[in-house]
Amino acid sequence: MSIDTLRTILYAESAVVGLLVIYSAIRQKGQLAQYFFFVVLCTFFYVFGYASELGADSLADVRFWLTFEYFGLSFISSFWFLLSWKLWHHRVPRFRMKVLLFVVPAVTLFLVASQEYQSLYYKSLNLIEVDGHYLVILDKGPWYWVYTGYQLLLIALSFFLQFRAWLRQGRSYLTDSFWMLLGTLNLVPWIGAYQLGLSPYNIDLGPFGIAVSTFFIAIAVFRFGALGSEEVLLYSIFASIDDGVLVLDRDGRISGFNAAAQKIFLWLDTNFIGKPVSSTSDAALFGSAKNQNIEKVVELSNSRRYYEGKVTQIYEGRLQLGKIYIFRDITQSRLLMRRLRKLANFDVLTGLYNRRRFMEQAEKELARAQRRQTAISMLMIDVDHFKTVNDQFGHVIGDRVLSAVGRVIKRRGRGFGFAGRYGGEEFVVFLRNTQNQQAKEIAEGIRQGIEGIAMEERMISIKVTVSIGLSCCEAGECGHNVDTLLVAADRALYQAKNRGRNRVES
Template sequence: MVGHKQLNCYIIKRIAQEYPVPIVRLTESDPIFQMEQVNMAQPLFVYVSIIMMGGMLSLFLAVYALLRFKHAPGGRYYVLAALMASILAFGYAFELTSDTLEQIKFWIGIEYFSLPFLPVFTLLMCVEYAGIRLGNWKKRMLYLIPLLTFVIQHTNDLHHLYYTSIGLRADAPFPIVELGRGPWYAVHTLYLYGCLALSIFALSTRMRRSGRRFRLQMLAMAAGLLVPVAGNLYYLAGLSPYGIDLGPVFISFSFVFHSMAVFRFRMFDVAPIARDLVFENMEDGVLVLNAQNVMVDYNAAMLKLAPGLNSRLIGRPAEEVLAERPQIAQSVVDGRECDLRLGGDDDGIYVHLRFSPIRDREGQRSGSIVTFVNITERVEMEKELKRLANTDGLTGLFNKNALIERAERGLREASRHGGSAAVVMFDVDHFKRVNDTFGHEAGDRVLSGVAEIIRSIIEPEDVAGRYGGDEFVLYLPDTGAQEACARAERIRAAVAALAIDVVGHGVRVTSSFGVAQLPAEALSDPTPADVCMQTLMRKADQALYESKQLGRNRVSLYADEVRGTDAARLEGAE
């Protein structure tokens, strides 16, 4: 008896024999086949399009950088990095559109003409842009791993250090390579991430001491560096569709940020970089304040004027930041231009404070730039010119004009505070005879010797000058007639003892003196200082004439002072 299962199989077999169903084979011209191919190619088309656009953008940026800012700090390495990125993008686009494993391996080899060197060019770009100096040997060492990666990848069939295996994925709708990662692949990956991390660190270091505009440049560039990292991590985690390496795709996206840095925020423009370098290397100190007098920036030269400045004080009020320099703080807060002397007597400097307003786009004042112009050299030169203008070239004493000016100033001061004053006038006896006998050089040496004697005897507050020829005048503040005569006598005695050797001959001279005093009560009268000085000099000249009449080499006091002095002595005797 035949079972039910055998019967059913027999019936199905007979039906198939009696009514055969034709096998349908789809060809490339069939719409169903074409639709399936389109559905499979759509994701690939999107990825390839994005990568090609990124490659063209990076190539455009490489050419633009080469023409516009290759000599800017970091510019040449940006050109190389953009060029490497474009080669990588085009190579990977052709890899994705390849039909065979051999074609894929060829384009991977093309990609590795750029991929090993992209990290080092990026790092050198950021380091140079940030102003960090690297020695030539350090730069050469950075190329060691990229060169080894290039060699090891292209000779992988001999040792399999980079890829342990290369094949096609079985689960992908189009040819996608499946790579077994070898030990040197891990070295390259670590080197890649290390270079990117150091690049971001270099930019962040520069960012902390840069203005807002430069921070935007570096933020855009740092964002561009982080985008490929995210794509590569996504790929390494096995999350990318069909196992497509999304690194080149994300590199294409990263150049959107790079283009923002270059075009929107003017990265690598020579002008802003030059302005920043000029700011940091200015010899004059500069403070940048906002409208509330809060410090927002300063340059290196400012540290010489206020050593306590540091980046932690940014955002603090100016009077707090400059607390160690109250002179500067007060002038900055007041906003007034002025000259200040800073430092000690030996190492002091003079600075001129200059204020320049900062205005926003609407023309409103939003802050100020305070420049501390070092005017020490100018002030010292002015002092020297003034000294030369007031000094007698031969003796080093005041000349006639400076002598009278200083004496009149002293008389005005004495009239305000009370006190007496005296004037001593003297000349060298028979000075013409010295010139005629021994020559003018001998006469000059005599005058210079007399000037040295005067300097050694007078007090610091006294004023001494050469009035003309061999005549000298001394203005002695707060000095009575007796004291003035005593000081004149000391000078006379020293001049008489002076011996000038001229060609083996000893030249000796004497001097005659006239002394006049202006008592305190006379100074209290509302008499102009120039009148008082003229009166004193006229009286001293008369006393000098009296010394000449009495035989020279003596000190004579003006007659009124003599009578006054004698009367005072008689009153004391009574």
């Protein structure tokens, strides 16, 4: 192939690339589109400049067109990397990173433009005549190899980012990442052939390769909408919502997630893109989810978070594309429900069952005792002279007395049954599998524990005592209902009060 033919091909490619420059400038939508615009603009400078360099007939013309093409060549790989970064991360890199990306290209352009005065990039430029055309022989300097290494590094990193994006999009050839990946791979044989000295007339094949790669990117852009503002907007919403979102493809592989999902699934990072969710530690959770709600509990160092998940099947027509799992943080509502249940079942002051909850639980325990033929006992406890405490010291001190009594009852009755606040200063205790004598011992322990409460107000010691009434039904004789046991215990309580208080009667 003659040099004239190669020049014609390059001019034709530069014309098409020039049209892409104009078209992408008109169709710019967002940061990704701007990066693509600069890629094709730099490509135009490179391809057109090199075609003109091949037609130069003096060293001065060669230097001019060499500088012209490096206005594009110096920066192509940096914009190529930014394009790939945006494709993968869906966000703009930090300003410092963008500045650092262009340090080496800027130095390269300066060295090429000032090559008459130094030899860091090219040690020398010489013309030789081939088939009636002048070709430049370049003696490469040290900075040439620095820039070449930098360029290859950015191309390799771009390939890596595009490949990860392709995995995230389900490894389909009908995606923007696939065609951008082809564009990057296309550069390898062209650059490799030139660096290995395999090109005809030792002509730089880079302009041919980069022009073809630009066409691949154009397919990604204009056929698959890589630059569509709708996609950028949707991904921004996807990334910023508080609910955790995890996307699986039709084969159950992880194809996407947002930052909130990483707080729920602590193992989740970009290394899991393309991997089956069945290989993760939460495989059972996803395996159990069809269309119903699922729950995920996250244990943190000093707290626990609750998440409710819903799964939605994704279809295009009748073809299933995958699933979307959306996890909502329900920790506050769960804690609120727990507090409401506690308020509904427990006495706020003492922490014991309230009357309603105690009666419900006592009915269940009585029915169980009847089935198992076991003995049960009931204690009715009343704080002695409590009205006097309230009148003399006030209700705040009275509440402290009731709270202290509740703690003793709970501690002394633990392991035998459960207790509740029956009303005012009255308490009840249900004792499982406990006969009369053992129940008396437990009741006496409660009485002594309460008698030992030490309280003082206004330099006056407050003596706290209780009277306890006990009722019991022996094994096989528990045909009573709870009310019958309470009436019997209440009768015994009044007997304890009539006999001087601070005692146990049955």
